[in-house]
Amino acid sequence: MKKVLKKILQYINFCFIILLFIAYISTYISPQSVSWLAFFGLLYPYILLVNIIFTIFWILKKKLFFLFSLIAILIGWNFLASFLQFNVFSKNKDLSTNTFSFLSYNVRLFDLYNWSDNQATKSKVFNFLKVESPDIMCLQEFYYDETNKFPTLDTLLKFRNVNYVHDEYTSHVHDVYHFGIATFSKFPIINEGKILFRNTNNICIYTDIIIADDTIRIYNNHLQSVHFQPKNYNFMDSITQSYNNTKLIGIVDILKRIESAFIKRAFQVEYISEHIENSPYPVIVCGDFNDSPFSYCYRRMRKELADAFIESGMGIGNTYVRKFPSYRIDYILHSKDLKSYHYKKSKIKYSDHYPIQCEFQIIE
Numbered sequence: 001m002k003k004v005l006k007k008i009l010q011y012i013n014f015c016f017i018i019l020l021f022i023a024y025i026s027t028y029i030s031p032q033s034v035s036w037l038a039f040f041g042l043l044y045p046y047i048l049l050v051n052i053i054f055t056i057f058w059i060l061k062k063k064l065f066f067l068f069s070l071i072a073i074l075i076g077w078n079f080l081a082s083f084l085q086f087n088v089f090s091k092n093k094d095l096s097t098n099t100f101s102f103l104s105y106n107v108r109l110f111d112l113y114n115w116s117d118n119q120a121t122k123s124k125v126f127n128f129l130k131v132e133s134p135d136i137m138c139l140q141e142f143y144y145d146e147t148n149k150f151p152t153l154d155t156l157l158k159f160r161n162v163n164y165v166h167d168e169y170t171s172h173v174h175d176v177y178h179f180g181i182a183t184f185s186k187f188p189i190i191n192e193g194k195i196l197f198r199n200t201n202n203i204c205i206y207t208d209i210i211i212a213d214d215t216i217r218i219y220n221n222h223l224q225s226v227h228f229q230p231k232n233y234n235f236m237d238s239i240t241q242s243y244n245n246t247k248l249i250g251i252v253d254i255l256k257r258i259e260s261a262f263i264k265r266a267f268q269v270e271y272i273s274e275h276i277e278n279s280p281y282p283v284i285v286c287g288d289f290n291d292s293p294f295s296y297c298y299r300r301m302r303k304e305l306a307d308a309f310i311e312s313g314m315g316i317g318n319t320y321v322r323k324f325p326s327y328r329i330d331y332i333l334h335s336k337d338l339k340s341y342h343y344k345k346s347k348i349k350y351s352d353h354y355p356i357q358c359e360f361q362i363i364e
Contacts, residue, residue: 010065013054017072019047024076027299030270031262038262039255044079044294045327082293083328085313087343098362100187100211103134104286104332105355106222109143109179110152125350126155132346133161134357135186136209138220140288141351142167146176156184164189164209170201181287183207183220190215195275197268200224204272208281214362216338217279221272221287223297224264226257265290265297273300282337284360288353292327293317301333308332308340308358319345319354330356337363 023044026037040047051069058066073080111121129137144153144167156162162184169180181203191208202225207218276283285305291297309317309328317328330353334340343358 009054009057013051013058013065013069016047016050016054017068020044020051020072020076023047023294024079027079027294027296030296030300031259031266035259035263038295039258041294041296042258042292044292045083048073048076048080079294081310082298082307082317084316085310087312087314098212098364099359100135101133101357101359102284102286102332103129103132103137103355103357104140104220104330105129105137106140106288106330106351106353108141108351108353110150111350112143112150121350122150122152124348128346128348128350128355129156130159132355132357133159135161136218136284137162137184138218138286139182139184140220140222142180142182144169144178144180146178153182159184161186163187166192166205166207168194168203168205170196170203181205181220181222183218185209185218187211195271197264197271200264202264202268204268204275204287206275206279211362215281216362217281217283219272219276219283219285219287221285221289223268223287223289223291224261225290226261261290262295262297266300269297269300273303276301276305277303282335284335284338285333286331288330290329292329298331301331304336305333306336306338306340308334308343309356311340311343312358313343313345317345319356321349321352321354330354332356332358334360339363 019040022037023040026041029037031038051073055066055069055073107125110125142152143150145151148154153165153167157165164185164187165182166189167180167182169178171179179201183205185207188210189207190210193206195204197203202222204219204221207220209216209218276285283305285301289297289301309332318326319328319330320326332340332343339361340358341361343356345354345356347354
């Protein structure tokens with residue numbers, strides 16, 4: 001009986017090793033070609049956890065079988081590094097010359113639609129940004145009201161460290177309510193541009209900024225969202241309850257929304273990545289990618305760029321406040337002409353995203 005049980009466990013273990021390799025492969029294949037593969041990347045942390053448990057189990061049993069899962073895990077070490085970091089010594093790095101601070105934050109329209117107490121939330125966001133006082137800050141889901149009943153842009157431009165702004169809008173209501181994205185800078189902006197996509201309010205803007213004698217191009221992104229509805233979140237909260245046909249309909253709806261977003265993001269990322277590759281300046285690529293580090297979107301966007309979280313982050317990098325997906329979906333990537341330090345995530349729940357920030361040093 002023990003031999004049969006051992007064989008069954010070995011087969012299950014092999015299945016999860018195969019699933020782990022499928023997750024690795026999924027990041028190299030565009031969801032535009034094979035959309036279902038992207039789900040394995042989304043499930044990577046859970047597949048990884050099972051392989052870790054099997055590794056520990058076989059070690060405790062003193063069986064060399066543990067090597068199979070261990071080797072599979074080590075082959076995908078870069079995936080693990082993009083999920084979990086322990087850069088203990090980066091906090092002690094003394095930066096004195098050619099440096100600037102940087103922040104990226106999806107502010108969720110400053111709680112315009114009263115997801116909580118909107119006036120209080122907006123003030124809390126402003127206070128946070130004022131205290132942090134980054135030299136450059138990129139805000140996604142930005143809202144500007146020309147009636148001044150819900151002031152945002154004018155208020156931010158009064159901050160000590162904000163002298164210049166590049167804002168673009170993809171949706172307008174009555175020509176006075178504007179929804180879009182914005183990059184604020186202490187340093188002069190010498191050029192602006194945008195990358196638009198059909199049939200969506202998502203956008204990428206790029207901003208050329210002069211810092212000392214150098215020009216840096218900032219790409220501020222808000223990529224395709226899954227667009228979960230309240231019913232989807234309510235369903236996920238009740239998923240552990242008994243199964244019925246309604247549950248099946250709920251699961252199918254969620255999977256379709258995720259699949260559609262995978263495909264649309266892949267399309268958007270191709271355009272943005274090609275633009276980044278042709279940039280005449282070193283780049284910082286940031287924003288809300290709405291995708292995990294185990295995705296085609298992240299791998300394609302990052303390519304030869306460095307990841308500030310990997311360089312100087314600490315712990316699990318999740319940036320999404322809600323239960324699902326509880327992953328890192330906001331990023332600060334950059335050219336090798338820059339070095340990032342002191343990456344941090346502020347655990348404030350004024351939005352459904354955590355703000356992320358770091359310090360940059362321009363390499364001479």
